[in-house]
Amino acid sequence: MPDALLWPAADGVANLRQSTFARHWKNAREAAGRPDLPLHALRHYAAAHYAAAGATETEVMERLGQGSPGIARRYISGTGREAALVEALDAAARTA
Structure with missing residues (x-):
């Protein structure tokens, strides 16, 4: 679906907030041992x-x-x- 949200918020309707995404991205990088990965x-x-x-x-x-x-x-x-x-x-x- 071309208009589907890539990273929806928990409600499935709105976009994921940038601060929430940044927190998850930081945790994922650290878990992968790559805190430097953009x-x-x-x-x-x-x-x-x-x-x-x-x-x-x-x-x-x-x-x-x-x-x-x-x-x-x-x-x-x-x-x-x-x-x-x-x-x-x-x-x-x-x-x-």
């Missing part, structure tokens, strides 16, 4: 893993609602797929 890091994590799963730059742009390929590239760089890509390239070279 909320925006979740966006980066999701975009990087979307790209690592095979999404193209354009698909990452669409997922994030970005209009700039440069911004999308910031998220998809360093996806950790180097070894798999080298293996695929090597396999393709052997069959050619």
Whole structure:
């Protein structure tokens, strides 16, 4: 549902208050041992893993609602797929 609340308040109707969200986010970061983790890091994590799963730059742009390929590239760089890509390239070279 495009108009659904991402983080509704306990009543399910209103938005979660910023102070309530901040408290929960702080507790979650501390429980994960990452008190330094900014909320925006979740966006980066999701975009990087979307790209690592095979999404193209354009698909990452669409997922994030970005209009700039440069911004999308910031998220998809360093996806950790180097070894798999080298293996695929090597396999393709052997069959050619």
